Structure formats: C-alpha cells, structure tokens
Amino acid sequence: MGVEENRYNLTDDEIIDQMIAILYSGYETVSTTSMMAVKYLHDHPNVLQELRKEHLAITERKRAEDPINWNDFKSMNFTRSVIFETSRLATIVNGVLRKTTQDMELKGFVIPKGWRIYVYTRENNYDPCLYPDPLAFNPWRWMDKSSESQNYFFMFGGGTRQCPGKELGIAEISTFLHYFVTRYRWDEVGGNKLMKFPRVEAPNGLKI
Numbered sequence: 001m002g003v004e005e006n007r008y009n010l011t012d013d014e015i016i017d018q019m020i021a022i023l024y025s026g027y028e029t030v031s032t033t034s035m036m037a038v039k040y041l042h043d044h045p046n047v048l049q050e051l052r053k054e055h056l057a058i059t060e061r062k063r064a065e066d067p068i069n070w071n072d073f074k075s076m077n078f079t080r081s082v083i084f085e086t087s088r089l090a091t092i093v094n095g096v097l098r099k100t101t102q103d104m105e106l107k108g109f110v111i112p113k114g115w116r117i118y119v120y121t122r123e124n125n126y127d128p129c130l131y132p133d134p135l136a137f138n139p140w141r142w143m144d145k146s147s148e149s150q151n152y153f154f155m156f157g158g159g160t161r162q163c164p165g166k167e168l169g170i171a172e173i174s175t176f177l178h179y180f181v182t183r184y185r186w187d188e189v190g191g192n193k194l195m196k197f198p199r200v201e202a203p204n205g206l207k208i
C-alpha cells in the first residue's frame with residue numbers, strides 16, 4: 001500500500017510494539033493452551049477417547065498422506081469444546097485491560113474517567129451460576145454453540161478489542177491435537193510443576 005493511502009503512518013517504535021504484541025499474543029496463548037489440553041486429556045481418559053473418536057473419523061475419510069483441510073477443521077466440534085474448556089478451567093488469560101473514556105457508574109460504584117481497569121475474567125470462569133460444577137473439566141458444556149456467544153465469555157476478550165487471532169489460535173491448537181491424539185499415546189513423567197498465578201505456566205516444562 002502506498003504511503004499516501006495511509007491516514008496514519010506508524011513510527012518505527014510503533015511497528016516494533018506491534019510485532020512484539022503479535023508474536024507474544026500469538027505464541028504464549030497457543031502454546032500454553034496446547035500444553036494444558038495435553039494435561040487435561042491425560043487426566044480425563046473419557047474426554048481423550050471422545051476426542052480421538054472425532055479425529056480418527058477424519059483420518060478414515062482420507063488417505064494417510066492427505067493433510068487436514070478447512071472442512072475437516074470445521075467438523076471438529078468436540079475439539080473446539082475441549083479448547084474452550086481448557087481455556088476456561090486453566091484460565092490461560094486471566095483478564096482484559098480497559099480505560100474509561102468517561103465517568104461511569106457500575107452497580108453504585110463510580111469509576112472516574114481515565115481510570116485503567118483490569119477486568120479479572122477468572123472470576124467469570126469459575127462462577128457456578130455461569131458454569132455449573134465449575135472445577136470439573138467438562139468439554140460437553142460447550143457443545144451447545146450458543147455458549148460461546150454469551151456476554152460473560154471472555155476467554156478471547158470482548159467488544160472491538162476482542163482477540164483478532166481467536167480463530168487462528170483455535171485452528172493451530174486443533175491441528176496440533178489432531179496429529180497428537182491420532183499418532184501418540186503418552187504418560188506423564190511425574191513431578192511436573194504447574195503454576196496458575198500470575199499466569200499459567202510449567203516452569204520446567206510439562207514432561208511426558
């Protein structure tokens with residue numbers, strides 16, 4: 001695109017900021033969700049069995065050398081549910097940042113203009129009114145498509161700043177899970193340390 005067509009030209013510092021934001025947002029989230037999915041699948045053989053069934057059905061429709069395609073991805077309904085449930089229970093991103101552009105009142109509390117707010121969405125994810133039996137790993141709760149349109153679904157943020165990489169991230173994790181569950185069986189080596197705060201991570205890696 002020619003320079004004259006842009007209403008606003010990014011400075012070099014802004015371009016560097018954008019690159020770091022995209023690299024970080026696109027890497028940590030996808031790798032941590034994939035790791036936690038592997039962990040939960042290991043701990044819940046009934047879920048793994050259902051997931052494998054979905055992916056083996058895909059492999060049966062094609063030749064061994066054919067890669068998975070868009071239609072295969074669109075048929076991965078249970079996989080999508082496993083990803084959402086992993087995201088919810090592990091709370092990979094535990095909140096979103098906002099700044100008030102005017103004074104606003106919320107349930108009797110006034111938040112002045114210009115305040116920075118951290119919306120701690122982990123609270124939503126574990127609210128038993130929104131997610132019955134919230135500490136259970138239950139991907140089936142997402143099989144109703146409308147669950148991901150609820151206004152308390154914040155795993156990818158919300159509004160105009162919602163994660164632009166949402167579908168790309170889901171496609172990457174789904175592709176990883178496809179090859180992982182159709183080609184491998186695994187066990188944990190033991191002694192794995194998992195931290196949930198301030199962010200989800202396995203400081204020494206998840207050894208399997």
Ligand code: HEM
Pocket residue numbers: 021022025026027029030033087092093095096097154155156157158159160161162163164165166168169170
């Ligand atoms: C499982 C995968 C992912 C999760 C859970 C996730 C989650 C989030 C969340 C919660 C936000 C904040 C949204 C808000 O403030 O409302 C966000 C923003 C963002 N994400 Fe993701 N994300 C994922 C994958 C990706 C990928 C693959 C990319 C790009 C390659 C990406 C790029 C971004 C960017 C650039 C923003 C900032 C958007 C803005 O401020 O306008 N994300 N993501």
